[in-house]
Amino acid sequence: MNVPLWVWAATIAAMVLILALDLVIVDHPWSKTKGPKEFGIKQAAWWAVFYIGIAVLFGFGVMHFGGLTSGAEYFAGFVTEKSLSIDNLFVFYLLMTAFAVPKKYQHEVLLVGVVIAIVMRGIFIVLGAQVINAWSEVFYLFGVFLIYTGYKIVRDHVKGDEEDKDFTQTPVVRMVKRFWPVTDDYHGAHLTVKLDGRRHVTPMLLVIVAIGVIDLVFAVDSIPAIFGLTQDAYIVFTANAFALMGLRQLYFLLAGLMDRLAYISWGLSAIMVFIGVKMILHALHENGVHVVDIGIGASLTVILGIMTVTIIGSLLKSRSAGPGRPGSGGERDERDATADRS
Template structure:
């Protein structure tokens, strides 16, 4: 797509406006008496529908003005980035728990995390587009990296390494603690406080720093993935941005389902491997090797299919596990009654 500079500016300005409206309505910065409130499931559901609706309307606009190929690339990129953002949510879930962030401040932390993620991914998109334009063989590197990432996701899931990480002791957090004293408790949403004449860091700042590091790691994974679907920088950026904008609402909506999505890592792994293979085939084709290429229509179908099967399979397994636990507990109760 040949996107003029004014459209880039209008798109970014529109996204900033959406975040400001979200902040004004949800976080009530103008109402000091009301202050931050806990984010309810019903409220999260409405906001999640709102953000997904905006993303779909934008995609329809891309399809109408940019053509079917551009529209399909956008929706494939959006679904992929939205799927990968679920993995972000698992880590955010563990991180907020590790730092014991009060529920009424969690949506503020997540908002800052999303802004950091948008900035970092914007930088990576610019760099990635420059690298691809200068060196098309980078698709081999990206493809191999995504295949390895897919393998690593499953390996870590099987080993349970993600659950064993101590997010309160990351290198960045330890570095900050070396130079500044850290308060034991939260002081509202303040990042620093003055105690006995000395400036102290609060756990709120440590959480934000930890989220920034995590966003950097996820940007390294997600940007090559979407470049495997489209090389249009505008589509790459907007698909990423719309996938991230409703992330904090999705967090509160899925918080109760985190433990039930047991197959999500397998689904994400398959998507990464699929896109990695697609990138390598594309690179071979560009270098004159006669190999079949995977079209964007097939890519969109495969990605949606994998996530649908993953989510349904996870929920079915969760229900089966609950029935099994109930059966075992009922059997143990019957045995206790017989012995007594």
């Protein structure tokens, strides 16, 4: 799809404007409650619907101006990146818990995380497009990497590595602690404070640093995945950006449901393996080998099918487990309901 420079500029400007309006409305100065506020489930639900609606409307716009194939590529990329973002949210949830981030500051931390993620992905998209143009055989490398990533997702899920990981002791966080003293408590949303005449960093800064590192790791995983569906840089960028823009609302919406998505890792693993195989088959096909070249329509159908089965299966398992039992999320829902009433 041949996209003029002014369309790129208008798209990015519109995204910045939407994020700015989001921040202003969430922290609206006319509220009776001064300062940061906790993000409610109902508020998160409306914002999540808003962002998904914008992404879908944009997809129909791509389909109208760029053709059916471009539209299908966008929707396949958006669904894939949105699916991967659910797994990212689980890691964010563990990180917020590890750093004991107060609820009223979590949406600010997540907004910074979303901005960092969009910038990271923008850089990786430019680099990825250059590599693909210069060396088409990179599809073999990307394909193998995605298949390994799919295996790693399931392996870590089965072993429980993510749950056991201490996000407060990552190498970058340890480096920050080595050069600057860290306060024991949060000081509002401040990243640094001056105590006893000396500048200290707060846990808020450490959380943002940790999220930045995690965003870098996620970008390494997600960009090869979407390049396996389309090589159009505009579609790759917009699908990523729209999948990320509603991420913080989705976090608060799914925070009470994390333990109900029992099969999400298996679904994501299947998607990564599928796209990895698709990339390898596409590379072989381009090199004259007579193999099946999976089209974008089939890819979109498979990705949507995997996520549908994954979510329905997870919800059925949660329902059969019953409230309060492992995997049901009942105890957390009860606590959230009590907190909302208070």
